[in-house]
Amino acid sequence: MxxxxxxxxxxxxxxxxxxxxxxxxxxxxxxxxxxxxxxxRVQKKTFTKWVNKHLIKVRKHITDLYEDLRDGHNLISLLEVLSGVTLRKGVSTMRRVCVSRAPPLILTGGEEEDGDQGNVQIALDFLKQRQVKLVNIRNDDITDGNPKLTLGLIWTIILHFQSEMMDQTLSLVTEHIIYWK
Incomplete structure (x- = not known):
């Protein structure tokens, strides 16, 4: 062979x-x-630092991004700091009290939801009213501490509010240049 x-x-x-x-x-x-x-792991650490950078303005701090956003309180506080708007929960509607130049919005929810999912839902409804696209992110994903979707939510918030802040800065610079001429 x-x-x-x-x-x-x-x-x-x-x-x-x-x-x-x-x-x-x-x-x-x-x-x-x-x-x-x-x-x-790196995204979680980075996003936690970014959230804390803004939550410090209302004397709040998170240590675990997934756990500390589950009840919705820190998420609402973050959105309030970023938007300059106070989110309040009503009996059958949620009202946005305007503290910035933006016109007030009334967020209508059906029945009032209790507990953590209700708080997260307030935050998600607020983002939807601001035309923030939330692809496949539901309130129970956040309250369950789903890592991928929590990271996705924070990334979406970062993109929306950082670009909004850049637009405001650009318009201020433009106003100063026009005034300077």
Missing amino acids: DPLDPTVVTPILFIAAHFLTAAGVWLYRRRRARHADERD
Whole structure:
């Protein structure tokens, strides 16, 4: 029997290639999962610092992004700081009391919701009224502490309010330039 006989070598090569491919896929998935875990850890830490940077204005602080946003109180406080608007809960409606230049909004909810989900829902309704797109983020995702969707919510808030702040800064600069001329 010739060791280089194609009838012997072909099945051996096929089995070896299959084994190496399976091992390679397993290693790739393991490495990718490790990188995803690291990315999530870094995002959580970064977003926690960003939230605390704003919550310090109302003497609040969070330590765990997923846990400390679950009851909705810190989320409402964050939105109040960022928007300059006070969110209040009414019996069948939620009213936004305006403390900024923006016109007041009335957020209508059906029946009043109690507990943590009600607080988170107030925050989500407020964001929707401001035309913030919340893709696949529901109040129970936040109250359950879902890491991916909590990170997604905070990222969406960052994008919305940072761009809004940039627009305000740009308009102030433009006003000063026009006044200066």
